Amino acid sequence: MNDQSGIDPRTAQQEEPFPEQQQDLQPGVTGEMSPRPDHGEESWQGRGRLRGRKALITGGDSGIGRAVAIAFAREGADVAIGFLPEEREDAEVTRDLVDAAGQRCLLLPGDLRDEQACIDTIRDVREGFGGIDLLVVNAAYQKQRDGIDQIETSEIERTFHTNLVSMMVLVREAVPHLPEGSSIIVTSSVQAASPSHGLVEYAMTKSAQVAFMQAMAEELGPQGIRVNAVAPGPIWTPLIPATGFPDDKVAEFGQDTPLGRAGQPAELAGAYVYLASDEATYTSGAVLPVTGGRPF
Template sequence: MADTTDPRAAHPDEFEGNTQHSQPGLTHQMSPQPDHGEKTYRGSGQLEGRCALISGGDSGIGRAVAIAYAREGADVALIHLPEEERDAIATAELVADAGRRAITIAGDVQDEDFCRDAVAQTVDTFGGLDILVLNAAYQQDRDGIETISTAEWDRVMRTNLYSMLWLTSAARPHLHAGASIITTTSIQAFDPSPGLIDYAMTKAAQVAFTKALAQDLGEAGIRVNAVAPGPIWTPLIPATDWPADKLAEFGQDTPLGRAGQPAELAPAYVYLASDAASYTSGAILPVTGGKPL
């Protein structure tokens, strides 16, 4: 019998003492540190010569995807908030260590002009764009619908939804047959938590966006898909303002009994961007630890 890893015990299942008091969460303040595949991901040339732009590319899922894409042969542009510069530089260094070009683009995807400039900077630097990963997101724990301010509502909608429109519309003229757009939605789109009502709404909208856009762009040979993560240990989580006891048990309600790590998401993004997924479009790929969509 082959020597295989028990998925229930592959990564930590407790996260005590991790509360961060504001978004964005920062990687260096987390314990245990997330696994982005730094020591484990092995590429095989599946994305050789391609150029990718990842929003929220500095940390968490975005960092894991950047590492995997670089080791598969792609150049990578990383959109990040100015406060996340330390994380972004660390991710860019990992891309460079893989022998690929990396650029970091600091700004807020709530701003339309910034989104359009980020696409332009990517194309100017790399000479084109083949993969667009719409990964930036914002969430906070809500204590009832009456507690959500209009400013907070706007921040969630502009970060999670408006930015997708602006980035995709700016990227569209540069995308060619064989290009790929990948959205990070969530299990929250299908099994929403009341404390994340506004975030869950945006994730459901991202599913509709993905399916509709796949139909729209299919005739141009551009594929559009989404990954739906379950509970994943990223800086977004300790900065969500959950009670300490809830945070400590994060992900333990999955069939596999633990939260996932960013490294466990990256292969899904590689598959969807690669020629192996040439007949996959409009799909929502769950990586949820066994939780059904």
């Protein structure tokens, strides 16, 4: 009889309240967070599941994107990271972690709200790596709203252009160059199924991402390209203290989930590795929720 058991998910990561903290501007930065997120720096052990693959991860400098970059690199993939110029310090840390895994890393600064930046990013990955076969659309913007009467049109446009328009342009530019066996993964959110009024336009974009993913899975399946989404719940990333949540909401972040705590970026990485790998050859058009037990 095996007397070993799995890790208790309630206590696998921090379960105490987070210290009250705010970051004035987005994008938030990792260095100002307390505690620092766990991206799998010490825990992720690769098994060669993505050997020889060429990946682009937008928003790959920090948070979920950094965790995915670490995991992909340790699984054998070269990794290009899209990030805003003001996120360079975080991006360079991620690059060092990819380098330490023995894989190539490209740093591609740019604001993906600009169509040309999306076009240039796909071109630079193709030229730098000699191709692309993994696309992770992860960059996102959200801001807490006190009510619908407080939402400025410029903020709606920023959210929609960051979360939706850039996704469509990146996929449009990448698809002609994706070989059979490629994988596109979109970072959606539990907000797509359980929207919060304070994040209304963000939730709208996350729901629309699911519709886009499902439509692309149908369109691209005959070409041998799989398209899926990951739907994170409350995950401790720089986005959280930079969203404008009240101090008590930051301190209690994630404690209302069935597991009683927020997730860490490292706990998302396995979902992306699975969807990117040949272990998921019959998985397309799916949403993989990683929500701490919240229903999707």
